Amino acid sequence: MAPPAPILLAGDHFVLNRLLAEALNAESGPDAWAVRELALPWPHEPFRAIAEVDEASGSEDALIEALQGVRVCLTQMAPLTERVLAACPDLELFAISRGGPVNANLGAATLHGVAVTYAPGRNAVSTAEHTLGLLLAAMRRIPDSHISVLRGQWKSDLYAYDATGLQVHGSTIGLVGAGAVGGHLATVLTAMGARVLVHDPYVDPAALPRGVVVVPLPELLARSEVVSLHARLTPHTHKLIGAAELALMREGSVLVNCARGGLLDYTALAAALRDGKLFAAALDVYDIEPLPAEHPIRDAPHVVLTPHLAGATRGVAQRAAAMVADEAGRWLRGAEPAYCANPDVLQHRRQPASTPTDHR
Structure with a gap:
């Protein structure tokens, strides 16, 4: 039996880490993942541009530290920048629980072999x-x-x-x-x-x-x-x-x-x-x-x-968590992502997590 795959839950005060964990357990079971958590401050602190990406929360330094040894990240607002990608060589999947991956540098992710997914229609x-x-x-x-x-x-x-x-x-x-x-x-x-x-x-x-x-x-x-x-x-x-x-x-x-x-x-x-x-x-x-x-x-x-609140329901947060948990489950099984924002990276897809391999 393969060891649990390392995963980071980088939730915030809307798409909670608790919701991500519940969705992940429902999708893959409680023993499939070695879970690490990082809490981001949005929306209590407004999102902002971080380095070359937009509408992000938290910091590059905190994300880099949390991603060491991690192969999958589930998040809504964490900044996937060139600096983060260069400092986190084990990362393979960055699943963003929002309608567009504006907080990810897709070109850099493709060059580093990281698949970025998003959650269209979540709200x-x-x-x-x-x-x-x-x-x-x-x-x-x-x-x-x-x-x-x-x-x-x-x-x-x-x-x-x-x-x-x-x-x-x-x-x-x-x-x-x-x-x-x-x-x-x-x-x-x-x-x-x-x-x-x-x-x-x-x-x-x-x-x-x-x-x-x-x-x-x-x-x-x-x-x-x-x-x-x-x-x-x-x-x-x-x-x-x-x-x-x-x-x-x-x-x-x-x-x-x-x-x-x-x-x-x-x-x-x-x-x-x-x-x-x-x-x-x-x-x-x-x-x-x-x-x-x-x-x-x-x-x-x-x-x-109203102040841009059309997507602010608990149902949206729950659906967003379920959609990225599904992408994590696909990755674990070696299946292609449902909603990949940089599909060129799939041409160089690594073997699934259950197969022993040299990932770098």
Whole structure:
């Protein structure tokens, strides 16, 4: 029987080491691994650029020390830099429990023979649910009503027709992007009785719920009472929704963005809210984060704001832990990773952990 494989759990205060350990035991059994732990400070300390990688937590020195003799690392935020890779020659798999491996130097990892995996779709359901919550809050202006009650007001005049909110059932709702998040939301909105339009040049219409219609972006904007953004941010989609696109939207419509701040021109959005073009907006992401005190959207009327929390659920943390534990199990069995960010490294894959070999 092979000895337990050395593994580092470099969790944080969201994807906890406890969750990683539980997922690892469920996947491979309690005797498969020799576990070492490193606790990272995120989110109690903001992530930051570390050396050449982005959105990382902790330090190179602490990670280097913890990785000595370790062949597999499960983490969300640890910085996989050239310096770390050069100092940790036993490392073979670096499994990142987030949707993109921004905290890893993929080129250097490939040169050092380290496979880097990630966890696509880990927060798709959570983000879709948060989007639905913001959508409903904006359509019914729930935060405004909440604040008025706290202030001792009782605005029964909100039953006046022109002051009333919108409802999902019977509304036309346009989704810009129909990947994991948009596709799930389309299913939910259809079940709630909405007419759902989608704009996505890459979507297979057959994969969408029955009744969902794929249309060009200008048509979606012109027909929808609610527009929700779910596209990827690329150079092509940067400021996809600007002043010209907002002008195409229906009078009294709602805009929701839980995708990426760069998709939207926030100055133009604030102007559209102030002049009454839009009924409301609901936002979880911004062009600048954290949101500056002088940002124009702060003073816009009828806007619902949350601080980039769409993926912040316990279910996401548990799923993220399970996905990297699965990658560790694959490595242990000698199987290829499910989601490898640097697949070129697989051409030089070492033998599985259960086979005696000289790893360097």
